Amino acid sequence: MSVCITEVIARDIRFPTSRSLAGSDAMNRRPDYSAAYVVLKTNGSTDGSTGGPERLEGHGMTFTIGRGNELCVAAIEALRPLLVGRRVDAMTADMGAFWDEITGDSQLRWVGPEKGTIHLATAAVVNAAWDLWAKRAGKPLWKLLVDMSPEELVRCVSFRYITDVLSPEEALEILRRRAPTRGAREEEMRERGFPAYTTSAGWIGYSDEKLRRLCREGLARGFSHFKIKVGANIEDDVRRAQIIREEIGAERKLMMDANQVWDVNQAIASMGRLAAFDPWWIEEPTSPDDILGHAAIARAISPIGVATGEHTHNRVMFKQLFQSGAVRFCQVDGARLGGVNEVLAVLLMAAKFGVPVCPHTGGVGLSEYMQHISLFDYICVSASLEDRLLEYVDHLHEHFVDPVVIQAGRYMPPGAPGYSITMKPESLEQFEFPGGAAWVTGGQSP
Amino acid sequence: MSVCITEVIARDIRFPTSRSLAGSDAMNRRPDYSAAYVVLKTNGSTDGSTGGPERLEGHGMTFTIGRGNELCVAAIEALRPLLVGRRVDAMTADMGAFWDEITGDSQLRWVGPEKGTIHLATAAVVNAAWDLWAKRAGKPLWKLLVDMSPEELVRCVSFRYITDVLSPEEALEILRRRAPTRGAREEEMRERGFPAYTTSAGWIGYSDEKLRRLCREGLARGFSHFKIKVGANIEDDVRRAQIIREEIGAERKLMMDANQVWDVNQAIASMGRLAAFDPWWIEEPTSPDDILGHAAIARAISPIGVATGEHTHNRVMFKQLFQSGAVRFCQVDGARLGGVNEVLAVLLMAAKFGVPVCPHTGGVGLSEYMQHISLFDYICVSASLEDRLLEYVDHLHEHFVDPVVIQAGRYMPPGAPGYSITMKPESLEQFEFPGGAAWVTGGQSP
Numbered sequence: 001m002s003v004c005i006t007e008v009i010a011r012d013i014r015f016p017t018s019r020s021l022a023g024s025d026a027m028n029r030r031p032d033y034s035a036a037y038v039v040l041k042t043n044g045s046t047d048g049s050t051g052g053p054e055r056l057e058g059h060g061m062t063f064t065i066g067r068g069n070e071l072c073v074a075a076i077e078a079l080r081p082l083l084v085g086r087r088v089d090a091m092t093a094d095m096g097a098f099w100d101e102i103t104g105d106s107q108l109r110w111v112g113p114e115k116g117t118i119h120l121a122t123a124a125v126v127n128a129a130w131d132l133w134a135k136r137a138g139k140p141l142w143k144l145l146v147d148m149s150p151e152e153l154v155r156c157v158s159f160r161y162i163t164d165v166l167s168p169e170e171a172l173e174i175l176r177r178r179a180p181t182r183g184a185r186e187e188e189m190r191e192r193g194f195p196a197y198t199t200s201a202g203w204i205g206y207s208d209e210k211l212r213r214l215c216r217e218g219l220a221r222g223f224s225h226f227k228i229k230v231g232a233n234i235e236d237d238v239r240r241a242q243i244i245r246e247e248i249g250a251e252r253k254l255m256m257d258a259n260q261v262w263d264v265n266q267a268i269a270s271m272g273r274l275a276a277f278d279p280w281w282i283e284e285p286t287s288p289d290d291i292l293g294h295a296a297i298a299r300a301i302s303p304i305g306v307a308t309g310e311h312t313h314n315r316v317m318f319k320q321l322f323q324s325g326a327v328r329f330c331q332v333d334g335a336r337l338g339g340v341n342e343v344l345a346v347l348l349m350a351a352k353f354g355v356p357v358c359p360h361t362g363g364v365g366l367s368e369y370m371q372h373i374s375l376f377d378y379i380c381v382s383a384s385l386e387d388r389l390l391e392y393v394d395h396l397h398e399h400f401v402d403p404v405v406i407q408a409g410r411y412m413p414p415g416a417p418g419y420s421i422t423m424k425p426e427s428l429e430q431f432e433f434p435g436g437a438a439w440v441t442g443g444q445s446p
Numbered sequence: 447m448s449v450c451i452t453e454v455i456a457r458d459i460r461f462p463t464s465r466s467l468a469g470s471d472a473m474n475r476r477p478d479y480s481a482a483y484v485v486l487k488t489n490g491s492t493d494g495s496t497g498g499p500e501r502l503e504g505h506g507m508t509f510t511i512g513r514g515n516e517l518c519v520a521a522i523e524a525l526r527p528l529l530v531g532r533r534v535d536a537m538t539a540d541m542g543a544f545w546d547e548i549t550g551d552s553q554l555r556w557v558g559p560e561k562g563t564i565h566l567a568t569a570a571v572v573n574a575a576w577d578l579w580a581k582r583a584g585k586p587l588w589k590l591l592v593d594m595s596p597e598e599l600v601r602c603v604s605f606r607y608i609t610d611v612l613s614p615e616e617a618l619e620i621l622r623r624r625a626p627t628r629g630a631r632e633e634e635m636r637e638r639g640f641p642a643y644t645t646s647a648g649w650i651g652y653s654d655e656k657l658r659r660l661c662r663e664g665l666a667r668g669f670s671h672f673k674i675k676v677g678a679n680i681e682d683d684v685r686r687a688q689i690i691r692e693e694i695g696a697e698r699k700l701m702m703d704a705n706q707v708w709d710v711n712q713a714i715a716s717m718g719r720l721a722a723f724d725p726w727w728i729e730e731p732t733s734p735d736d737i738l739g740h741a742a743i744a745r746a747i748s749p750i751g752v753a754t755g756e757h758t759h760n761r762v763m764f765k766q767l768f769q770s771g772a773v774r775f776c777q778v779d780g781a782r783l784g785g786v787n788e789v790l791a792v793l794l795m796a797a798k799f800g801v802p803v804c805p806h807t808g809g810v811g812l813s814e815y816m817q818h819i820s821l822f823d824y825i826c827v828s829a830s831l832e833d834r835l836l837e838y839v840d841h842l843h844e845h846f847v848d849p850v851v852i853q854a855g856r857y858m859p860p861g862a863p864g865y866s867i868t869m870k871p872e873s874l875e876q877f878e879f880p881g882g883a884a885w886v887t888g889g890q891s892p
Contacts, residue, residue, distance in 0.1 A: 029552050066553035067524060071563060074520050078513060106475050107512035113706070113734070115759065116562010117517060161733040164710040164742070260559070264610040287607040288559070289762040291737060292769050296610070311559065316735040323738050 003044035003056065003088045008125075010076040011037045012069050013061075013423070014433040015364060015396055021205030026231035027259040029205075031065035033364040033396060034433070036072030037423065038124045040132055042088060056088075058132025059422040062120040063335040063363040069433065075121030078108060083125065092133045095156040099341040102126060103158075115313040119338055126339025127369065131419035141340070141419040142372040146186060146379050150175035153380070157345045161316045165323060171348045178383045185379045193410030194374050195385060196392040197225030197255070199362050204229040208243055215247035222409035224252050225280070225389055231258035234270055241277040250278070257283035260311070264293040268300040281307040281329055288312055294326035307331050310360035314338065315345045322353040329387070333360040334369045340419075343373055347381050356387040364396045367404045368420040371411045399427035449490035449502065449534045454571075456522040457483045458515050459507075459869070460879040461810060461842055467651030472677035473705040475651075477511035479810040479842060480879070482518030483869065484570045486578055488534060502534075504578025505868040508566040509781040509809040515879065521567030524554060529571065538579045541602040545787040548572060549604075561759040565784055572785025573815065577865035587786070587865040588818040592632060592825050596621035599826070603791045607762045611769060617794045624829045631825040639856030640820045641831060642838040643671030643701070645808050650675040654689055661693035668855035670698050671726070671835055677704035680716055687723040696724070703729035706757070710739040714746040727753040727775055734758055740772035753777050756806035760784065761791045768799040775833070779806040780815045786865075789819055793827050802833040810842045813850045814866040817857045845873035 018030035040058035062072055082102055091098045102122055103114060112118045134141040145153065154171050198218045206214070211228075218226060228244050230237040237256075244254060256279045262270060267285035274282075282304055286293050288311035298306040309331030312318055321327045330350045334343050350357050357377050359370035367390075374390045382388065390411055397403035400423055402416040414420050431438045464476035486504035508518055528548055537544045548568055549560060558564045580587040591599065600617050644664045652660070657674075664672060674690050676683040683702075690700060702725045708716060713731035720728075728750055732739050734757035744752040755777030758764055767773045776796045780789050796803050803823050805816035813836075820836045828834065836857055843849035846869055848862040860866050877884045 027552065028556070031553065031556075064553075065556045067551065068521075068554045068557035068564065071517060071520055071524060071557055074517055075563070078517060105513065106473065107477065107510075108514045110474070110477075110511045111514035111517055111563050111566060113757065115735070116564060117521070117557050118514065118562060120557060161709055161736060161739070164739065263607055287762045289561070289760065290607060290766065292766045293607070293610065293762075313561065314735065316733045316739075320736065320738045 005086045007041035008080045009039040010073045012073045012433045013037050024203045024205035025229040025259040026261045034064045034069040035061040037061045038128045040128045058128040060124045060128025062124040071117045072120045075117045122338040123335045130340045135418040140414045142375040145376045193412040197389045198223045199227045227255040230256045231261035253280040255281045260284045267297050271301045281305040283307040291320045295324040318346045330355045330357045331360040361391040451532045453487040454526045455485040456519045458519045458879045459483050470649045470651035471675040471705040472707045480510045480515040481507040483507045484574045486574045504574040506570045506574025508570040517563045518566045521563045568784040569781045576786045581864040584863050586860045588821040591822045639858040643835045644669045645673045673701040676702045677707035699726040701727050706730045717747045727751040729753040737766045741770040764792045776801045776803045777806040807837040
């Protein structure tokens with residue numbers, strides 16, 4: 001009997017982070033970090049590390065900040081008919097075709113296409129399929145990818161709408177160039193891990209004292225790059241930038257994140273003032289849809305780099321950010337793009353254009369996801385650590401079965417099979433919205 | 447007692463158009479034209495044309511093609527807390543602020559921002575608010591707009607993210623320039639109507655014989671511009687283009703619509719072959735997100751023009767289409783953009799860049815909406831009919847209380863108060879999904 005997907009469970013999981021203002025910024029003032037969580041159930045079994053055979057499942061999620069999470073759950077439900085009954089062998093034998101089918105429903109694509117809630121749901125579902133594959137293979141996702149040949153990897157990528165900048169042949173060429181030296185980089189990662197930077201110090205709702213204390217704690221933990229939220233008020237931004245510079249010194253890198261609050265000319269003017277604090281990058285200076293606006297800002301504020309990506313909704317948008325020279329740092333987000341397949345397309349385009357990939361992880365589960373992507377990117381695609389860092393945010397990891405491990409400011413490669421996104425059953429129960437204990441006793445989202 | 451919004455009703459209305467292939471194209475092969483329909487109920491009354499006082503309501507909808515319509519309905523529900531209890535006077539006194547509030551919920555914006563289902567829901571809700579205002583004023587929407595001063599109109603526009611190309615002052619200047627001559631153009635429209643073109647002949651699922659017959663019928667009805675669907679197969683495209691050219695002659699305009707099926711280089715190659723039939727425009731040659739791709743196609747295939755807009759999800763994307771010279775025709779869609787406010791922003795930018803607006807209406811309710819927009823655009827913004835046409839599709843009008851009126855290939859200005867989008871109660875009942883008679887007896891969507 002062949003192993004099939006037998007059921008799709010979608011759950012609305014929300015953490016009441018707005019109560020502490022962890023995650024607050026100029027645009028997103030009171031986020032409740034949330035997951036539209038999906039489980040692909042199968043009729044197959046696997047030998048889990050805890051002993052006897054257990055049911056094979058794929059877990060995935062997309063990330064939201066509270067209200068609207070129910071729309072992503074509903075969108076996962078809308079994708080169910082494309083999943084239930086599907087043979088797992090056939091799916092993993094041609095993940096590129098699977099992706100085209102998930103994103104290609106001729107009626108559902110109207111409410112995207114490849115954007116908004118339907119694409120967020122695609123991320124959850126596609127990542128769950130990859131988790132399923134990796135668990136079945138008994139490997140962490142990054143290792144599943146690293147063990148694939150260039151030809152196998154290219155078959156997982158959808159090239160639709162990007163062939164004008166990257167053909168399958170060019171993608172193969174990039175991967176083949178790095179293939180002979182993969183082993184050394186894998187060994188290096190296993191020993192030393194992938195470098196991280198921290199966003200946990202500079203949330204906009206934090207007091208100056210808390211900012212100062214968190215900088216010191218970050219330094220003690222080995223971080224060399226610090227990010228601060230800006231954009232609510234320029235005088236506050238200047239004062240907070242001064243504090244953080246005082247704490248981290250002139251040598252360490254300071255990044256700034258405006259979370260889309262500025263118009264193009266405002267962004268240029270604000271960065272004119274904040275340039276005094278030597279920022280390495282300004283993140284999301286304006287609307288995530290404004291490719292030409294980002295390019296104009298990049299030209300005006302050089303040598304400060306422009307970074308964006310957490311709201312860049314598909315590979316077509318990334319293609320244009322690269323083509324127009326709009327970004328110096330590519331902050332790909334594996335829960336905003338339509339899962340691993342589309343992330344691979346963006347990594348390959350970034351390599352072609354020479355743009356370093358520094359994934360977005362500010363949210364629940366994104367660190368768990370993106371560590372796999374950065375490891376794969378370094379080992380198989382970029383072969384460089386220059387200007388490459390993976391964001392780290394220090395909350396909510398306790399809800400995962402295999403949480404990230406940070407040592408001396410670096411992500412250590414995960415070893416458990418899968419995509420590291422499986423949440424503990426008790427966390428799922430406690431934080432389910434609106435019926436879980438965290439919401440029933442703690443009150444509704446404000 | 448002040449008049450307030452007391453209730454928000456959202457309904458899932460679907461027409462089983464896939465059974466006839468009306469609306470079929472290369473990307474959307476079996477659409478069921480659908481509406482996520484919203485009613486804003488109030489505690490106020492109005493004197494309806496049918497006699498005694500009746501309850502004041504605002505009706506609106508967004509358009510989808512079937513599956514996924516339920517996600518837009520759910521997104522309207524998510525916006526409900528921003529609507530119920532709102533004072534109608536305060537809302538209509540500052541529609542710009544209202545729009546900012548509807549689109550600015552700090553958690554909901556994460557699942558957009560301003561794109562996908564949440565923005566489609568915004569369209570339904572915002573248009574319902576305008577319908578409410580127009581009904582209360584006792585005017586059709588176009589006349590409500592035409593009677594506003596330039597200052598009042600500019601207060602309805604959100605300039606966020608577009609100030610680098612259009613300031614409120616520039617928008618005022620555009621409107622003031624046309625203000626003294628509004629009266630003559632209004633009179634002209636009342637007498638002659640706004641020119642239309644027809645898409646009803648060339649649906650891709652139709653046979654060659656049906657195509658030929660529908661061309662003849664279109665000519666008999668006074669149409670001078672005809673659109674054909676292309677992109678499924680280039681040999682079919684060539685044959686169908688030849689048929690339609692034979693039927694309409696060399697002088698009349700032939701437009702082509704690829705509905706996003708091509709990559710950039712494919713689009714250029716295909717139009718190289720189809721250029722023999724002298725197309726006036728190619729519509730949606732590639733991904734709606736690919737601004738730079740559209741610009742590259744436009745450069746390569748000139749003098750054939752590029753048209754797009756039905757999937758252009760917000761004013762930031764239109765801004766860039768204009769900035770990059772990517773479009774010769776702006777096909778704004780009032781159910782894809784976030785309602786009248788955002789449409790106004792696009793009309794004003796189009797005027798600044800000298801791009802004619804030819805709204806998209808291929809769908810249910812879009813002709814009813816966009817006739818108001820084209821009338822306003824001509825009377826108050828563009829003051830020109832050159833290269834300006836409003837699409838006409840001949841099905842599903844019978845479900846509206848005030849359907850469009852076409853005379854000699856022109857849209858005649860509607861006279862009933864509101865935005866013409868109110869559907870007949872019996873149509874709403876019959877086509878409600880999945881419980882309406884049309885679905886219970888006719889079977890589920892294939």
